[in-house]
Amino acid sequence: MPLFTDMKKKNNIAYKTALLGILCGLALALGFLESLLPPIPWLPPGAKPGFSNIITMFTAGSLGFPAAAAIALAKSGLAFVTRGATAGIMSLSGGILSAAAMYLLMRYARKALGLIGISVICALCHNLGQLFAAVFITGTANIIYYAPALAVFGIFTGAVTGIVLKAVIPPLEKLKLLLIKNK
Amino acid sequence: MNTKLIKKGDLAVIAVIVAAALIFAFFNYRNAENPVAVITVDGVTVETVDLASVKEKITIKPQTAFNVEIAAENGEIWFEHSDCEDRLCVATGKLKNGGDTAVCLPAKTVITIMGSDVDAVVY
Numbered sequence: 001m002p003l004f005t006d007m008k009k010k011n012n013i014a015y016k017t018a019l020l021g022i023l024c025g026l027a028l029a030l031g032f033l034e035s036l037l038p039p040i041p042w043l044p045p046g047a048k049p050g051f052s053n054i055i056t057m058f059t060a061g062s063l064g065f066p067a068a069a070a071i072a073l074a075k076s077g078l079a080f081v082t083r084g085a086t087a088g089i090m091s092l093s094g095g096i097l098s099a100a101a102m103y104l105l106m107r108y109a110r111k112a113l114g115l116i117g118i119s120v121i122c123a124l125c126h127n128l129g130q131l132f133a134a135v136f137i138t139g140t141a142n143i144i145y146y147a148p149a150l151a152v153f154g155i156f157t158g159a160v161t162g163i164v165l166k167a168v169i170p171p172l173e174k175l176k177l178l179l180i181k182n183k
Numbered sequence: 184m185n186t187k188l189i190k191k192g193d194l195a196v197i198a199v200i201v202a203a204a205l206i207f208a209f210f211n212y213r214n215a216e217n218p219v220a221v222i223t224v225d226g227v228t229v230e231t232v233d234l235a236s237v238k239e240k241i242t243i244k245p246q247t248a249f250n251v252e253i254a255a256e257n258g259e260i261w262f263e264h265s266d267c268e269d270r271l272c273v274a275t276g277k278l279k280n281g282g283d284t285a286v287c288l289p290a291k292t293v294i295t296i297m298g299s300d301v302d303a304v305v306y
Contacts, residue, residue, distance in 0.1 A: 015267040020267045031231060044271070044272040044275065044284075044286070045274035046269070046271045053203040057301055062225050071200050075198060083269060084267075084268040084269070084289065085289075086269075086288045086289045087268075087269065090288070104218055112190065112192040113192045113193055113196065114186065114187045114188050114190040114192070114193045115186055115187070115188050115189075116188055116193045117189070117190065117192055117193030117196045117197070120193070120196060120197060121196060124200065132234050134196075134286060134288060136290065137291060138223070138225070138226065138286060138291045138292070139223070139225050139226020139227070140293040140295075141228055141274075142223070142284055142295040143280045143284060143293065144223070144284070144291055145211060145295065146284060147202075147204070147207065147209045148203075148204035148205075148208045151201075151203070151204045152201065152204050154200075155197055155200060155201070162188065162189075163188065166188045
């Protein structure tokens, strides 16, 4: 049985849009929940666990890259409106790079890697995108001093994301089937 | 094709990341003997502070898009105040060890602690 119901065969735009809307909502809600957490010591303030990546990964695996990128775009749009331009750019750079990694790994690396490995790499891609954006904004390469702490933190948060994703795939798949039934 | 939670490849990926982080940390986070704080704004170094020579608290106000205050005392340096929206730079706290970095992205301002040239001696 495939991990995800392949959406490519179902050419129903309305269905896909509705599903993407629900997934976007879930991702934004998780992002908001995360913003309520206190800052984590030893890490650059602003480093977050990235719970919404659970949803983005599911989207990349079942709806493909454009849909996952749309979620990243929605998230950065919200960051832009609520937290300013810098936060928007940081969210977008990390989000798009990790969405691309999610799609490619979900598609081509599933034989070699489990969900934990895939989501750890995606978490690091998110960090990498943000580090590049920060270097670009400040014009200072010194920011890579944050990289080791972020990488180790990314292993933990990525592993958590992978474990939770495994657990929530069945209910999310049910959500999809529910939408098809009520079509 | 049912995807498993964890495979051997995952452990290899994690091992490589941890090793890379440790190697980077080993070469960059030495406790600097003469820590020098470098302040850059938009990629240009605007001020270097020899932290060991700072006796009394000093305040630095670099030329940025808005009001940013950096303070140094007792071998430590930190963002004291910023008019940016999130103040993550202030939340970073005090820097004193080599490699410690605080960033105010909206102000394009970065403080990094570097060892002075003495550290460059080959062991």
